[in-house]
Amino acid sequence: MWPQLPQQAYFQDSFRSRFFRMGIQAPPRLLELASQSLLRDEALAIAALEELPTELFPPLFTAAFAGRHNQALKAMVQAWPFPCLPLGALMKEHQPHQETLEAALDGLDGLLAQEVRPRRWKLQVLDLRQNAHQDFWTVWSGAKGGLYSLLEPEAPQPVKKRRRVEGARAGPKQAWAPVEVLMDLCLRGGTPDASLSSLLRKVRQRGGALRLCCQKLKVFAMPMQDIRKILKLVQLDSVQDLEVNCAWKLATLGRFAAHLGRMGSLQRLLLSHVHMAPPAAADREEHCVSQLTTQFLSLHHLQELYLDSISFLEGRLDQVLRCLKTPLETLSITNCLVLESDLMHLSQCPSVSQLKDLGLSGVNLTSMSSRPLRVLIERVSATLQDLDLDECGIMDSEFSALLPALSRCSQLTTFSFCGNPISMAVLESLLHHTRGLSKLSHVLYPAPLESYEDLRGTLHLGRLAQLHARLRQLLRESGRPSMVWFSANPCPHCGDRTFYDPEPILCPCYMSA
Structure with a gap:
């Protein structure tokens, strides 16, 4: 029997709060003391799991995990009374020993090997x-109030004694629903992660009884044959966020493409540094x-597409875009060569009619x-919220031609166009055209041409300060003093940016001068 102690718990919480305010370490809670006491005898703790109240499982599991009580940990995984065991959040807090994580995985593996599942297993x-x-x-340790509905246990059922009927035949083995393991995967070369290798081995051994699901997948430098071996064990339709940053040749990306086509739930895709081998x-x-x-035809949920340093886009952007079947919210094409015809196709x-972010x-x-x-x-003026035109080589005449279109972007909140050779007159014109954009709160602009000392790109900080002050004055006069305008330009020597808002944040070259 496990008595409820609401009054004692209330006074203990009050006592702990006073200690925290005094800067003194608070004494352990009753639940913590009970867990520690029970774990002094792991065999006793394991035997008590069948009758252990549900609310004591999380604090006992936490104590077993932190104290490396591996046998108790294995048994608690097999008796876990909640639909979900959020082990990752616990790992983040306690930085587990490899053997501790292995014990939890072994508990799950042993659970799947049982023909008759434990009564309390959810x-x-x-x-x-x-x-x-x-x-x-x-929440479940009592440090916070409320219930965690997603992980709430089912209502407890009365314990019924099982009777074995003589002569009764065992029915066919029941096909249990598979257990899912959720994790974010980062595939890179080097020494393989021991815990990942162990998990992959268990997934392989248990077949469909253990499903490895991955919402976020990052692929860095790793041999293609190793990538394929791992992805064969992943439920690719669970991937929602994929980043491929491998400096691959185009042919290598082509071999990876078949895996991409099976990621039917993909919402975000980043491809970076793909080049053609001459x-x-x-x-x-x-x-x-x-x-x-052609794999894009299968991506019916894709919302964000990032293409960075992709060499094959020039003259082929239309081929990429026409395979997209759903409207994008984000499109970022950075550090790529494109033709004017590509922009016209774009x-x-x-798929770009409802863009919120364009880069x-x-x-x-x-x-x-x-x-x-x-x-x-x-x-996209009705939906665009974030526009990035940094380092595009846009000059005064081209920028001026864009201003009427910009003035129609009623949802625009952030606009960045650093690294473009723009004069002060055009900046003032931009401020005038965006006066009616009530949601525009941040503008990151280049240092005006008038703020340079020479053709090498050396900034005259005094002139930049004067021009920045002029813009701030115009903002106040237009009734938008809270709008943030600040300048950022790359240093011609080191490439670092010099910011000005309102005081300069200098790059190392200016600092050492």
């Missing part, structure tokens, strides 16, 4: 993500690009007409 999901269910352990035959390049883009693509940083637009970009901005 476990459906083992969550190894460290940023999920942050409050579970504090010399490459045109038909071979086209085949590799087609291998990738402005006409059905073209590092895309050289110097020799292009401003019309495709203007048409694109006009088309």
